[in-house]
Amino acid sequence: MTEHVARPAADRPRPPSRSGRRSRRTALGAGGTAVLLAALDAYVVVTVLVDIARDVDVPVNHLERATPIITGFLLGYIAAMPLLGGLSDRYGRRPLIHLCLAGFAAGSVVTALAGTVPWLVAGRGLQGVAGGALLPITMAMAGDLWDEHDRPTALGAIGAAQELGSVLGPLYGAALTALVPATLRLGGVQLGGWRSIFWLNLPLIVLAAVAVQRSVPPPARAPGRAARVDLVGGLLLALALGLLVAGLYNPDPSRSVLPAWGPATIAAGVVAALAFLWWERRSPTRLIDMAGVLRGPFFASLGVSFLTGAALLVTLVDVQLSAQTLLGLGTLDGALVLSRFLVALSVAALLGGVMARRYGERAVAVAGLALATVGYARIGQWPLGLAGAGHRMDVDLVVAGLGLGLVIAPVSSAVLRAVPAVQHGVASAAVVVARMMGMLLGVAGLSAWGFHRFQALTADLDTPLPFGVDPAVHARRLAEYGDRVRAALHTEYSEIFLITAALCAVGTVVALLLPRGSRRTDTG
Structure with missing residues (x-):
């Protein structure tokens, strides 16, 4: 259980000055922008999936072979949230946001250059891992900068950025694919079509990184006891989800709903999920403290x-x-x-x-x-x-x-x-x-x-x-x-x-x- 000890009055945060309020709003805007960028990419491929499949030689009547492009991102997104969000308590918000932005950029490059489904899944998975951690880190940053009274408003703004991605992502992907011709190239590298979505991420990430560097406070030089991270719980949750998704993925659905390995893999996923619940009840450090x-x-x-x-x-x-x-x-x-x-x-x-x-x-x-x-x-x-x-x-x-x-x-x-x-x-x-x-x-x-x-x-x-x-x-x-x-x-x-x-x-x-x-x- 986590113990909450009331701080002496002298240690409680004082109301911020006008410049302080402006600085924390800027920090919230920078973090919210990073969350929006990741949320856009969570949904951006749903309207261009047929175009992507065509480019990597997946026929329309076998789109099941392309579904890992979507599920790979989501799996990485979910698995990273509790682990990297907790690491930001130990190493500071700004360094972890920069790390996530760098990983998101790397995943965007891999996706933009990919010519096969495995490379697309790898790039999207890396994007998901980096993008998924941005949400809890930014929410934790809001908790650092706002008191209990004003914190829900800041959290609501971050949540709105996340929701906005689900609305704009599909339209953004389709519009960019239609506007940038697929024939656009630089040397031997294709820049147009659906690949333009991921190339455009790079300058946007640079702008977000500059804003984060200038507005998000650096980590304290002399922190107290380092926050503990529930590594086992996070890994069990990721393992359970990964096994369930692998058990549901059938590259040859002509014979049955599930693949030959499906029932056993799903059963293993259920066991991992039960192990996660068992661990969370007994672990001294939990992903969510139920007190x-x-x-x-x-x-x-x-x-x-x-x-x-x-x-x-x-x-x-x-x-x-x-x-x-x-x-x-x-x-x-x-x-x-x-x-x-x-x-x-x-x-x-x-x-x-x-x-x-x-x-x-x-x-x-x-x-x-x-x-x-x-x-x-x-x-x-x-x-x-x-x-x-x-x-x-x-x-x-x-x-x-x-x-x-x-x-x-x-x-x-x-x-x-x-x-x-x-x-x-x-x-x-x-x-x-x-x-x-x-x-x-x-x-x-x-x-x-x-x-x-x-x-x-x-x-x-x-x-x-x-x-x-x-x-x-x-x-x-x-x-x-x-x-x-x-x-x-x-x-x-x-x-x-x-x-x-x-x-x-x-x-x-x-x-x-x-x-x-x-x-x-x-x-x-």
């Missing part, structure tokens, strides 16, 4: 965040794929279809905060998830002839976006009221970690199911060949083949969205465990 925590609301908040994360990333990936494969749209036009959902999500995120203050977290979260359930159920029933569906697609995406958006603020508010003020930074990061875990396991699990269904639905299809066949007959067979492939894709997407509706329905039940009102009941 004074209202456990019911706390775990309900994490559960809701996990389920909404799964729904969010499935939407970002599959709506874009539906637009490109069923409607035949390009990358940017597909992102514009997705923008209906993203705009509704961001508007509802603001409304959710206002409504939660008036009606309480539970009511708003339950209403949001119920609305999202309806939206995804309707998306799951989209007709095959989607182009002729009129405004139904727009309305359904807006309904789903409004539903998920309403949940963001109540969950963040509920978790902060469920823990003592000294743990607000850790609790805020835990909500993001839970959402990222939902994204990681959700997209891995639903992709495994979806790709298997597609392969099963197209198992009896053979690509028509033009040899020894009249051109008109070949053209007719090719058109029939294309129609059956589109029908299989439509079935796959429909089932995935109906499963997503079920996840939101489960989230509605879990949200009933959130606090009813808007005042925290302290537990001492």
Whole structure:
């Protein structure tokens, strides 16, 4: 257990001067910018996944081979949060932020230069490790610079930067890919197309590093007892997630949902997760100190965040794929279809905060998830002839976006009221970690199911060949083949969205465990 000893009055922080307030706002802006940059890259590839797959010779009907490009980043992002965030307590915020920015730059270069899926996964994984640590470090910095009264506002600003990445990331990636021609080269290095996303990271990282150097306070020269880091807990959590994702990844989904090694690997992941829980109950240094925590609301908040994360990333990936494969749209036009959902999500995120203050977290979260359930159920029933569906697609995406958006603020508010003020930074990061875990396991699990269904639905299809066949007959067979492939894709997407509706329905039940009102009941 962590002991909190009241400091003598002489040791308590004095109200900052005007220049001090300006300096800490600058530090918050620099840290928030770094968090936003990492959050953008968490979502940036979902709208350009088809372009990336095409460049590294992954066919559209085997996109399962490209999913580690997404899951690799998320796994690194989650695994790094508790470990590197804790190391910043020992070595200082500024050195760790610089280390993370350097790692993020290195990962961007590897990704931009990659010509195969393994190199892409390596680059994205390095980006994820470096980017994931920026959030808890910046939140801890806010805890250093702001007192208990003003700290929630600073934490809210950092959380807003994280959420903004989910809204802007897909559009940013699609727009940059469309604006910078793929033929742009410098010597033998390709700079354009989707690779421009990662090359542009480099000057942005330099600007962020300069701002951090000038605004974030250096580490104390003579610190007291060094903070301890729960290395074992962090490694067990990373191992559990890695095993679960590896067990869900099936490079050949034509035979079964899971690969041959899947059941055993998933079982090992469950064992690692149980070992993590066992360790956290007995370790003297924990990732989250549960002393004074209202456990019911706390775990309900994490559960809701996990389920909404799964729904969010499935939407970002599959709506874009539906637009490109069923409607035949390009990358940017597909992102514009997705923008209906993203705009509704961001508007509802603001409304959710206002409504939660008036009606309480539970009511708003339950209403949001119920609305999202309806939206995804309707998306799951989209007709095959989607182009002729009129405004139904727009309305359904807006309904789903409004539903998920309403949940963001109540969950963040509920978790902060469920823990003592000294743990607000850790609790805020835990909500993001839970959402990222939902994204990681959700997209891995639903992709495994979806790709298997597609392969099963197209198992009896053979690509028509033009040899020894009249051109008109070949053209007719090719058109029939294309129609059956589109029908299989439509079935796959429909089932995935109906499963997503079920996840939101489960989230509605879990949200009933959130606090009813808007005042925290302290537990001492």
